Amino acid sequence: MSENTPKLRSALDGMPAYVPGKRDTAGGPVAYKLSSNENPYPPLPGVQEAVAGAAASLNRYPDMACAGLLAELAEHFAVPVEHLATGTGSVGVAQQLLQATAGPGDEVIYAWRSFEAYPIITQVSGATSVRVPLTAAEEHDLDAMAAAVTDRTRLIFVCNPNNPTGAAIPRPALERFLDKVPAGVLVVLDEAYREFVRDERVVDGLELYRDRPNVCVLRTFSKAYGLAGLRVGFAVAQAPVAAALRKTAVPFGVSQLAQDAAVASLRSEEALLERVESLVGERTRVVAALAEQGWPALDSQANFVWLRLGERTGDFAAACERAGVIVRPFAGEGARVTIGETAANDLFLQVAETFRKET
Numbered sequence: 001m002s003e004n005t006p007k008l009r010s011a012l013d014g015m016p017a018y019v020p021g022k023r024d025t026a027g028g029p030v031a032y033k034l035s036s037n038e039n040p041y042p043p044l045p046g047v048q049e050a051v052a053g054a055a056a057s058l059n060r061y062p063d064m065a066c067a068g069l070l071a072e073l074a075e076h077f078a079v080p081v082e083h084l085a086t087g088t089g090s091v092g093v094a095q096q097l098l099q100a101t102a103g104p105g106d107e108v109i110y111a112w113r114s115f116e117a118y119p120i121i122t123q124v125s126g127a128t129s130v131r132v133p134l135t136a137a138e139e140h141d142l143d144a145m146a147a148a149v150t151d152r153t154r155l156i157f158v159c160n161p162n163n164p165t166g167a168a169i170p171r172p173a174l175e176r177f178l179d180k181v182p183a184g185v186l187v188v189l190d191e192a193y194r195e196f197v198r199d200e201r202v203v204d205g206l207e208l209y210r211d212r213p214n215v216c217v218l219r220t221f222s223k224a225y226g227l228a229g230l231r232v233g234f235a236v237a238q239a240p241v242a243a244a245l246r247k248t249a250v251p252f253g254v255s256q257l258a259q260d261a262a263v264a265s266l267r268s269e270e271a272l273l274e275r276v277e278s279l280v281g282e283r284t285r286v287v288a289a290l291a292e293q294g295w296p297a298l299d300s301q302a303n304f305v306w307l308r309l310g311e312r313t314g315d316f317a318a319a320c321e322r323a324g325v326i327v328r329p330f331a332g333e334g335a336r337v338t339i340g341e342t343a344a345n346d347l348f349l350q351v352a353e354t355f356r357k358e359t
């Protein structure tokens with residue numbers, strides 16, 4: 001390092017960049033963006049009005065305590081307000097959790113492949129990532145994750161359902177795992193896609209955290225609620241963890257626009273359920289069509305599907321793009337494809353069928 005440059009933390013060296021889903025095809029036909037697990041529907045009824053109302057006070061700081069949103073969340077999910085904390089998207093809350101628990105010399109465990117922010121925010125914290133490979137069935141290997149715990153482990157991410165594979169963990173397996181994790185290690189149940197789960201064996205983390213002070217549930221308004229652009233997520237955990245999250249929050253991080261939009265979204269429950277149900281219906285249709293085309297059986301409990309394409313991943317993503325569909329390739333591994341509007345899903349299925357026949 002030159003003496004003329006600021007001394008930056010070596011923890012940042014060689015950090016992988018977060019790869020956002022591509023936004024556009026390179027001059028190709030109609031682009032459907034199925035690369036970021038976004039909601040194809042516009043904001044829920046009442047949201048745009050709430051945002052416009054909040055926009056009138058943009059010269060003011062937002063409510064730092066997010067009191068209105070927290071009160072609404074407490075009622076909606078039947079949890080005490082002291083068990084809640086908000087942040088700039090659930091990835092913001094995850095970063096706050098790391099700041100509260102881990103630093104240099106500590107270890108953070110997560111499955112791999114899983115949500116690509118985990119390695120990045122872990123590295124920023126200075127802690128060491130311990131990646132535990134998924135099983136052949138693309139599921140969390142919870143026995144191996146429990147066995148990976150050492151006296152340096154501070155936090156474990158469990159992504160349920162898992163991004164990008166869509167696999168979800170049944171209740172008995174998750175409870176057995178939680179029973180094995182020492183009380184001093186925080187287990188973060190990342191339930192960004194919870195609203196799309198239809199497998200009744202998959203437990204809602206909110207049923208688990210009450211008896212377990214070392215469990216924290218992460219939820220977001222970015223996916224089912226369709227507010228990805230406003231950056232608001234929240235955690236549910238017992239009071240000491242929720243209080244630590246308030247200490248590590250960026251002051252005024254959640255804008256008033258986001259707070260008011262989230263409240264309006266929670267009040268649009270009926271429309272939310274309708275939209276989620278329709279996306280789940282599209283997921284069922286896409287999964288069945290892929291099986292019909294001869295793709296290996298896959299189940300997804302989220303708003304995306306996963307195709308393990310290995311070395312053909314790049315070719316597949318390019319074929320999709322030529323047809324006007326942007327997917328999220330993970331080089332050498334597979335492609336994650338968001339369930340979008342019907343026309344987008346149809347186009348994706350057409351490309352998948354042709355690709356399957358030709359390769």
Ligand SMILES: Cc1ncc(COP(=O)(O)O)c(C=O)c1O
Binds near residue numbers: 037192219220221232
């Ligand atoms: C598993 C998982 N967790 C968290 C997030 C972050 O969502 P946000 O920060 O928008 O709430 C995502 C987004 O893709 C995700 O896939």
